[in-house]
Amino acid sequence: MASPPWRANGIVAEEVGFTAAKAELLRLTRMSCYAALATSSLDGMPQVAPLRYTVTNDFELVMGTLRTSRKYANLETNDRVAVVIWDDEMSIQIEGRFDEPDPTDEQRLRTHFANELPREAQLRTERPTHFFFRITPTWARCSDFSDEPPRVLTLDFIAQTETRGTFPVLTDGRQRPGL
Template identity: 30%
Template sequence: MDDFHKKRMLLEFLRKHKLAVIATCHGDGKPEAATIDFSVRDNLEVVFSAFKETRKFGNLAERPCVAFVVGWDDNITVQYEGEATRVAAADIEEYQEAYLGSLPAAREFIERGAVIFKATPRWIRYSDFNQEPPELIEIQF
């Protein structure tokens, strides 16, 4: 499968899901994981929000590296590694629209001051363990 079709398949899979586990790392090396809601843009950027008082917000301010796991149901998952940054003020409308377009209930978080982040992918792996051998599709950026 070529990269275009891999990316399309990954995008379709990610868009079927609204929840992910996000992993970040504190400056002292301690890991932290949390469940988040997210949306995904056509370029496979993951868009999510975080309140300033959360551990993930502080972790991302120190270390922008992030990992996600999506879709643990039915023995199919996507692992996603990338770099997460706050969305710049000039781009906030575009990203909020994408985020709220698939997660209208997140408007409450935005209204309460949650900050929008975007994660740019470095590596993604789709794993379907319902087959023997498992179907593994991996892409690097």
């Protein structure tokens, strides 16, 4: 069975530095269009929703939803979110902030989404209560289990730092020193 496209292009450990790591994570994030978005209700109840997404060159995750959805109500009361993107051998965790763009910026995001996912964008624009929003990352971690030892890339978008290492648990369950 052939591996998903990003399997052939897992974490590359040669380049270091925040800018190179951000570009690497951006490349990996673009290899999928499916994510789980976690939000929190007003009373603190966690809620998760599957969504399709695109990502801009500025690392804005672009998503869409109905203004009548639970996630929209959650986003309006608490802008902190978590996003997970994964397949059998790699996972990307992103923590960030929701932003409802002004009409001009929403049109830019809508155009970006339509260029990347035209059929999905068409379905979403047929609903007048649908709008596009962005998630701006504050922290991200990519765990690549395709190699032994599994590799980890962590980015702090606020401090603009990156950390690379190996996953602390071996595939046989023993603890690995490190992270």
